[in-house]
Amino acid sequence: MLHLRLITPADRTDDVLRLIEGTVGTTHLAVLPGAARNPAGDLVLCDVAREAGDELLTGLQQLGIEERGSIAVENIDLSLSKRADKAEAEAPGEGADAVLWEHLADATHEESTLSVTYLAFITLATMIAACGVVLDNAILIVGAMAVGPEFGPLAGFCTAIVQRAPRLALRSLTALLVGFAAAMVVTVGFSHFMDAVGLFSAGQLDAERPNTNFIYRPDWFSFVVAVLAGCAGTLSLTSAKSGALVGVAISVTTVPAAANAAVAFSYSEYKQAWGSTEQLLLNLLGIVLAGTLTLLTQKWLWARQRERPAKAGGV
Structure with a gap:
């Protein structure tokens, strides 16, 4: 699993949430409105199966989040969550075969x-x-x-x-x-x-x-x-x-x-x-x-x- 920490402009947050919720293999979505100060915006946290990570990152870049906000990705060494297991099972392919091009x-x-x-x-x-x-x-x-x-x-x-x-x-x-x-x-x-x-x-x-x-x-x-x-x-x-x-x-x-x-x-x-x-x-x-x-x-x-x-x- 991958953990994403996003800083999104307020006018883009709804689009980002729709993208995350529409991406198969995502879970643990959290939103902190107005929490970010530099750059100003909302803080969005989520976990995504590695095999779905490249698709989600591409979508976030198309929304311009890397230009107006921030995209940070971390590997999760251990995740004790049935929702995470379900997300990985639903995501297509195997995590070991996925390539994160970015x-x-x-x-x-x-x-x-x-x-x-x-x-x-x-x-x-x-x-x-x-x-x-x-x-x-x-x-x-x-x-x-x-x-x-x-x-x-x-x-x-x-x-x-x-x-x-x-x-x-x-x-x-x-x-x-x-x-x-x-x-x-x-x-x-x-x-x-x-x-x-x-x-x-x-x-x-x-x-x-x-x-x-x-x-x-x-x-x-x-x-x-x-x-x-x-x-x-x-x-x-x-x-x-x-x-x-x-x-x-x-x-x-x-x-x-x-x-x-x-x-x-x-x-x-x-x-x-x-x-x-x-x-x-x-x-x-x-x-x-x-x-x-x-x-x-x-x-x-x-x-x-x-x-x-x-x-x-x-x-």
Whole structure:
């Protein structure tokens, strides 16, 4: 269930109440006339089944509530109410399958913004991965994958394509490209420093490296894993299963590939650098393709699922 807290202009409150009462899956409606001060208006509270949330939010936006008032949405972890159980049973579809597009757009907007924190995380992750590739240490590679924040901009770009939001697409693409470029430049300098103090060497990079040589040897398995990870990561965002993102993060070779390319470039090992760059691009392509197709499929399936009760009612 979702809890909605609305501030509505007095001249829109009746329309909002009609919308809420007419939306299947809503309950616990409460109205406090004149309770809001900034902005001035009425305070309207209600609960809605997750599977009916996107329809209700769309209707509220069409009424202009987000422009003249406020729409706040919270997840309800526990609701002991037979009315809530009835509302969820009446709402079409399953809550786990529902996509709240506004929530997804808002979440990916924050994750795909080029900020100092984002640059710090992706740079630190790339430097950790650099240590991992030189030492041929799989644990460091996994750690770097988990630290890397690159899935946020990738998810934002997929969402922007499906929602036809050019600003979000540009913001996500900027964060992705600038983030990786900055991280690789800093890692090149980091590699020179580590070489100067005797901790990195060209011999370590040119060694067989059985645990990490896959990073600069892309193949079809790299693309397949990236596609599967893109599907899983997108589903984890749309279904609020954030724990699955950790598994997604440590299954794709984006940050390690960028790190290996940077270290190889610092030692003029251009063949390894190019192979790592191919690995990076292949993973990015697979994730974007899979994420976009997953969102399109969810959108289509949810539209089909919502049509069934309407058709049944008409019959």
